[in-house]
Amino acid sequence: MTTSRIEPEAPSHRQSASAEILGAALEQFATAGFAGTSLQQIADAAGYSKSSVLYHFTSKEALLEAAIGPAVDRLENVLSGLARLRESSEARELFVEEFIDFLLEYRLEVHTFINQGQSLVGIPGIDRANAVLGGLTSSFAAGLTTVEEKLRFGVALGGAAYELVASMNFGDEEFPHEERRSALITIVSELLAPIQNRQTTA
Amino acid sequence: MTTSRIEPEAPSHRQSASAEILGAALEQFATAGFAGTSLQQIADAAGYSKSSVLYHFTSKEALLEAAIGPAVDRLENVLSGLARLRESSEARELFVEEFIDFLLEYRLEVHTFINQGQSLVGIPGIDRANAVLGGLTSSFAAGLTTVEEKLRFGVALGGAAYELVASMNFGDEEFPHEERRSALITIVSELLAPIQNRQTTA
DNA sequence: ACGCTAACTGTCCGATCGGTCAGAACCTGA
DNA sequence: TCAGGTTCTGACCGATCGGACAGTTAGCGT
Numbered sequence: 001m002t003t004s005r006i007e008p009e010a011p012s013h014r015q016s017a018s019a020e021i022l023g024a025a026l027e028q029f030a031t032a033g034f035a036g037t038s039l040q041q042i043a044d045a046a047g048y049s050k051s052s053v054l055y056h057f058t059s060k061e062a063l064l065e066a067a068i069g070p071a072v073d074r075l076e077n078v079l080s081g082l083a084r085l086r087e088s089s090e091a092r093e094l095f096v097e098e099f100i101d102f103l104l105e106y107r108l109e110v111h112t113f114i115n116q117g118q119s120l121v122g123i124p125g126i127d128r129a130n131a132v133l134g135g136l137t138s139s140f141a142a143g144l145t146t147v148e149e150k151l152r153f154g155v156a157l158g159g160a161a162y163e164l165v166a167s168m169n170f171g172d173e174e175f176p177h178e179e180r181r182s183a184l185i186t187i188v189s190e191l192l193a194p195i196q197n198r199q200t201t202a
Numbered sequence: 203m204t205t206s207r208i209e210p211e212a213p214s215h216r217q218s219a220s221a222e223i224l225g226a227a228l229e230q231f232a233t234a235g236f237a238g239t240s241l242q243q244i245a246d247a248a249g250y251s252k253s254s255v256l257y258h259f260t261s262k263e264a265l266l267e268a269a270i271g272p273a274v275d276r277l278e279n280v281l282s283g284l285a286r287l288r289e290s291s292e293a294r295e296l297f298v299e300e301f302i303d304f305l306l307e308y309r310l311e312v313h314t315f316i317n318q319g320q321s322l323v324g325i326p327g328i329d330r331a332n333a334v335l336g337g338l339t340s341s342f343a344a345g346l347t348t349v350e351e352k353l354r355f356g357v358a359l360g361g362a363a364y365e366l367v368a369s370m371n372f373g374d375e376e377f378p379h380e381e382r383r384s385a386l387i388t389i390v391s392e393l394l395a396p397i398q399n400r401q402t403t404a
Numbered sequence: 405a406c407g408c409t410a411a412c413t414g415t416c417c418g419a420t421c422g423g424t425c426a427g428a429a430c431c432t433g434a
Numbered sequence: 435t436c437a438g439g440t441t442c443t444g445a446c447c448g449a450t451c452g453g454a455c456a457g458t459t460a461g462c463g464t
Contacts, residue, residue: 017441032321035238039422049443050422056441060422115317119234147377148385151365155389158368159361163353166360175349183350187357191393219411241452251413252452258411262452 021046026067030108065125071109072129111165156191223248228269232310267327273311274331313367358393
């Protein structure tokens with residue numbers, strides 16, 4: 001199920017130029033921000049000239065879109081699966097697991113459009129991501145009545161996302177992947193538990 | 203020598219120029235990012251010329267520092283109080299309350315250096331904020347042994363911060379202040395509860 | 405009325421921004 | 435060997451960036 005994120009081809013030790021540039025751009029966008037990253041920086045980081053960057057990607061915006069596009073695709077899949085299985089309680093469990101996996105796999109992309117999603121409206125990929133996230137909150141929050149329940153949902157998902165994002169900012173020791181994954185699932189599930197209890201009992 | 207830099211006076215309906223510029227800058231920094239905000243935009247938003255902005259603040263960096271400085275001061279106070287009362291369990295309760303209040307009061311500032319703290323290293327105010335936050339995590343996480351406990355702490359604080367920050371991004375209905383405050387305190391306290399239980403029982 | 409000073413602005417500067425374009429270098433098949 | 439296409443780059447463009455600076459305006463003590 002988990003296909004490689006970047007080029008499936010490129011059998012040799014050297015990635016394709018597009019993939020190298022894309023990777024460098026994504027890292028810069030996530031750490032320095034879209035506005036704070038120049039094409040020259042991306043080119044330097046990737047080992048190409050600025051002109052080469054613009055040869056492979058028609059514009060800076062197109063580069064951003066290509067960088068976060070796959071993550072948005074994956075998120076859409078996760079959420080469409082959620083919509084189908086909305087009512088069951090174990091569906092929630094499954095969703096939490098898939099969502100955490102999504103966060104773990106697309107850290108940089110999530111970092112990019114979580115921190116700058118609002119300031120980059122107009123770029124198609126960003127708009128799509130915002131729409132998907134908006135759909136998630138509304139579809140999930142539709143059944144939530146009290147303020148605490150809504151906040152609980154926001155803190156759980158936002159907190160999980162932010163934790164992964166912040167963990168690369170600070171000098172946090174890097175936890176083992178599997179341990180971090182299961183711990184996050186536990187925490188988020190626990191945060192969402194009162195919501196599920198209410199819906200299954202009431 | 204003559205007067206304070208940011209006028210506490212100005213009794214009329216019109217704020218002092220420095221305060222107007224500072225407010226406009228903070229809003230732009232929080233929404234568009236530091237790199238994504240030009241002095242011209244700030245000047246336009248505040249109703250002054252770009253030259254005036256640079257008259258009141260020696261540079262763009264100085265403007266950022268002045269904008270988030272008070273928030274960092276306040277955060278330092280909150281955390282120094284935490285250090286003094288570290289061991290007691292009710293001290294944790296108090297800290298959560300103060301921390302949430304801090305987040306509520308300094309939304310824009312928190313938004314600014316949470317999203318861009320890593321990319322703005324070198325600006326003194328930002329470095330101070332990062333140091334303070336680093337001190338918080340290390341002092342708090344010192345007693346935490348398992349990965350889950352550390353993540354629990356990160357999700358709680360990061361989630362609360364992110365929720366407030368994201369609430370102005372999406373079309374979230376604005377909740378009543380007091381209701382939101384108490385709900386957040388409940389949620390964060392609950393997230394941190396297993397940590398306290400372990401420390402008081404073990 | 406005068407001069408001093410704080411507040412404010414227009415103009416200019418070098419650097420850098422995103423982006424265009426003509427051509428160099430390279431790889432292929434014929 | 436050579437033609438054709440892909441990849442890559444340096445030179446260049448207008449716009450905008452943060453900032454410097456001289457000058458204008460307004461307020462105030464004398």
